[in-house]
Amino acid sequence: MCYHRGRNDKLAFEHNENRISFFFGLFFILYICLVVSVAYLVENWMPTALTTEDESNNPDRFIAERAQTYLKGLTDLGPRVAGSYENEVLAVNYLESVIQDIIQNSNNVQNIEYDIDVVTGSYYLAYKPYGSINAYANLQNIVVKVNAVSDSANSVLINSHFDTVNRSPGGSDDGINCAVMLEVLRKISQSTERPANHLIFLFNGGEESNIQASHGFITQHKWADNIKVVINLEATGADGKEILFQSGPDQAWLMKYYSKVPYPFGQVAGEEIFKSNIVPSDSDFRIFRDFGGVIGYDFAYFKDGYRYHTKYDGFNNIKIERYQRTGDNILRLVQELANAPEVSGPLENEGGSVYFDVTGLFMVYYSEDVEIIANVLVILLSIGLFLWSLYELQIGYKLVGLRILSLLLGWITSFAVMALVALLLGGINRTMSWYKIPILAIGLYTPIALIFTQLITILFDKLLKKFKLSIHLAKDVLIQLHLVRIFWTIVMIIGAALRIKSVYLFMIPTLFNTFFMFIIHLFKLYYNSTYIWIFIYLIGTFIPTALGGAITYHILTLFIPICGRFGTSLNPELMIGAFVVLLTIFITCYYMPLFSLLSKQVYIILFLGSLFLGTFIVVLTPIGFPYSGDENYLAPQRFPVYHTQRTYRDENNNVIQNDSGFYFRNMDYNSPRSVKDYLYGMENIMPLEENCKKALFCGLPVGYSRDFEELESNSWIPSEAPNFTTALPTLTVDNIELISETIRRYYFTVIGTDCMDLYMSPKKGISFLNISLNNFVPTEQPLWNERPTIYILYVNGKEITPLNFYVDFAVPFEWNSPVVDIAVVGKYIHEDESVYTEEFQNFLNNFPEWTVLTTIALAHYESWIY
Missing domain, CATH: 3.40.630.10 (Zn peptidases)
Structure with missing residues (x-):
């Protein structure tokens, strides 16, 4: 049966030009919060635990x-x-x-x-960007x-x-x-x-x-x-549900x-x-x-990464x-x-x-072939509905172009303002307030996304009226809703072309929006009461909003604690702010055009502005301090600490420098500034840049190869020598074999503690050819003084045994100078604290209660030239 638009329908449609109460905007916000809250409650549900008394019945x-x-x-x-x-x-x-x-x-x-x-x-x-050679014995x-x-x-x-x-x-x-x-x-x-x-x-x-x-x-x-087949069970957090994150x-x-x-x-x-x-x-x-x-x-478990x-x-x-x-x-x-x-x-x-x-409740899974079919089908349906709606609503291309520009400009402005706020907080040393109180990230950056998306829309409304391109309000809102879906449809097309499996995150909202917008157009519900078609529309947003809420919860739960060990090179406000703005847009983009229907939109903007301003003020108060050692609200700042002695030798095996100090890694953006008023000797803190030119890997114990890029940003405080109660690591060259006129093989033996680092770097004009521990030379090597390096981690388990290996070097004909700089670091990771010097114990005791020392160890660095 065909639907014929009549005079009564036209009158009803004209009546819809009246805006709805701004209280409906508050309803939109509450509705989104309610759906997200439901998703949160579902995500935290756990089954009833069984006891040994229950076993007879189970x-x-x-x-x-x-x-x-x-x-x-x-x-x-x-x-x-x-x-x-x-x-x-x-x-x-x-x-x-x-x-x-x-x-x-x-x-x-x-x-x-x-x-x-x-x-x-x-x-x-x-590992990326640099890997490591791993040797082990008696594990x-x-x-x-x-x-x-x-x-x-x-x-x-x-x-x-x-x-x-x-x-x-x-x-x-x-x-x-x-x-x-x-x-x-x-x-x-x-x-x-x-x-x-x-x-x-x-x-x-x-x-x-x-x-x-x-x-x-x-x-x-x-x-x-x-x-x-393997089932591997791990953790990068200490709470919540185990997530399948690789298959x-x-x-x-x-x-x-x-x-x-x-x-x-x-x-x-x-x-x-x-x-x-x-x-x-x-x-x-x-x-x-x-x-x-x-x-x-x-x-892996990933919640409560603190x-x-x-x-x-x-x-x-x-x-x-x-x-x-x-x-x-x-x-x-x-x-x-x-x-x-x-x-x-x-x-x-x-x-x-x-x-x-x-x-x-259940898993949805399908093959990559089905993924392609599903993506193509949803893309075609979405684009087809869009073209039909343009014809049905009689929308011109100029209006479509300006609305696309409005949409993108609103989002771009949101990210720009977020970046300004993040940089401001970094400039005044108030970053990571959300580390302890994650909701502050929502209070800071969600209003930004909502306010500037809507302000740009209002600005474009005025431009449309000025250039006489404005159309009936309901039509305008409908076309904006379609354009939001088309944007994510384009994202789907790009993701599908790149074979990104996560495209389903955009496919699901696109599918639901396409279906319910089709219902609205099929029955021409926009000619009836505005509240009716909005109600139908909101039904279609429930599942996509719940999906977005769950994703937001997972991402922030994972990444906010990780910011405590991300290093000092990146302002984490930028990362978390970008996440929140992006996720806010992802969840609310299908609602934002509806705000154009509201009367007194300025009240909603004032409400959101007040939320941002109130949160910003809280960030500036002691409440916004990022860290806590309280078990009930745990968010500690991390510090691995090594009391380290360093010995440098020249090519004649003479000691040319011997010093000691407290070395600790600065694991987040606020370190070491956050503890400068607490720690003994912080006034003597020394920059590592010069020492990094003198010594392989700055003369420091390295935990993993991923630490290489930020070694210079860590801290060294001169101190008395540590008290070693066991033998120090030793390295010997057992033999030098001439494999050919241009290849020399060096046989090394290293013995010492149960955990050691070995660093090597050939002299300029020399290159690595082969290492017996893995029979090849890694292609990606960190540079030291523009020379390639090799990092070897050696760990002993049940008993300590020497590490024997050889390295082949490509050497110019009749080379008579040293071939390689080499260093060994012995780590004393599980020494009894009674061997610590009084100075080291005092240093450790002065860390504030809101910090946690993830490693406390002694270390001995010694370098040679052969």
Whole structure:
């Protein structure tokens, strides 16, 4: 039946020229807040935890209370650094005793073995922008194998690590995952049927040492060859739900089994963020994938990143419901993969998959081929509806062009004003107020996006009237709504062309908007009451708004704590401000054109302006101080501290300089300014720039190769020499072999502490040809005095053994001068604090209560020229 526009319809339409009450604008704002709040509540829901008393009625369920007991036993051991007694003896003994108990109480039908594996090896880890050579000796892995029905079956690997960083008991990173694995192992061991695929549980003892122990396992262990799939369990935070943030690669069938877990939670967008190298972390999944050719799943906790790698990551802050949620999911996933035929079948490159959960209720996943079809279909529908609406509403191209310009200019202005505010806060030393109180980021930057988007629209309204291009208000609002959708449609086209899987974030709102705008046009609801078509429109925005709210929550929850370890080179106000403005636009862009319908729009702008001004004032008060050591509102500023002695030698092996000092890394934008009034000796702080020219890597202990770029921005305070109670590291050249007239091979031996850094840089005119530790020279090398360098991390576990290796240098014919500068740093990471000098203890004690010392160690740097 055709709809014919009549006189009554025309009169009704003309009546719609009247604006609606500005109170409706407040309703829009409240509606958005309500939807986002619902998303927040759903995101924080947890299942009821089961106790041992519940087990009789739930014999096949994961028991959270027992897992909690396992974690208590592990964290009671304290920090477990690779090479320490706590890690190599106490933790290994504890896990072994629990595993033996599980095996002894297993069902008779099961065939379970376990092995304590001691691994030694080396490899190159290609971090961006610079990688490192990793050498390790005597690291320990505890491996349990639940044998399949057939010996020839392939294996599923479940992995977590029991070691920790220097000062942390490792409750979440990664103790809770070890506890979950133990309880999953217990449940699997009591099954009355053996699995079709082998199940291997790896408790690895050297992840924090640059993910080394997993390399030893996957490249050397007798059970590693037939591993097909891995479930890796990690943490970059200490609360919340475990998120699936990596899957594959290129095995879409994996999602079929993960989608069966009771509480799925994962976003392929998280995978693409992680692979972009924005997050300064990595996991064992990388090792299994790159060195073992294994596919699988990578899970991590990411909420409450303030506790990550600190003394606050303990047992007591972990809610028992977290064990239950993770345990239910991992147990079900292991059970599914235990009998999955794909595990024993041939691997084929299926391409990746797009996946995302819907409020944790179920997973949506589809292949890349389906993604292409879905994207193309939604793009065509969106563009088709837009063209139809132009014809239906009789809109000219000039108006469309000016409205597109208005839309883009409003967003660009919002980002520009945000940048000005961020730079102003940086200039007056008031950055990161939202670090402790995240809502301040919303109060600062969300009003900016809303105000300037609307102000630009109002300005363009006046220009349209001046040039007599203005049209009926309802038509104008409708075309603005269409143009918002077309903008994201263009983003979809670009993203799809670049094969970005996260395009679904734009596809979903575009699809919903297209459908509901089609309904409005089909029944010509805009000729009726304004409130009717707006109500229909708002129904269509509910799910996209909830999606945007969840994404906003996840991004800010992840990145705000990360700003505490992002270094000093970037003003974090710019990053967080850009996130908030972008996410505000993403959530509210489908509402903003409706504000043109409001009467007295200035009241809404005044309300938003007052919100911004009030927040800005709070930022300037003590409330806006970024840091807190209060366990209930934890947001500490991080400092790793090394009491370091440095010895430089010339080419004749004579000591030319010997000094000592307190070295600490400035891990965020406010450091060291924030502590200058607290620390002993800060008036003597010395710039490192000159020393960095004199000594390899500034004569400092380096934690990871990612630290190279910011070494000069760290702090050095001269002090008395540290008190070393064990032998200092030594380096010797055992032999120099002439491989040819232009190739010299230097044989080195290094022995010292259980954690050492080695730095090398050939003289000008000399170049690296080969290093025996990985049999190639990395192509991306940091420069020192315009010379390439090599960084080697060497970690010992159960016992300390010398590191023997050789390096081949390309040397000009008849070269008679030294070939290489080389330095060794010994780190004394788990020394008893009683060996610290009184001066060092006083220095540490003066750090304010709102700081946390993530590392406290002694270090000895010594350099030679050979």
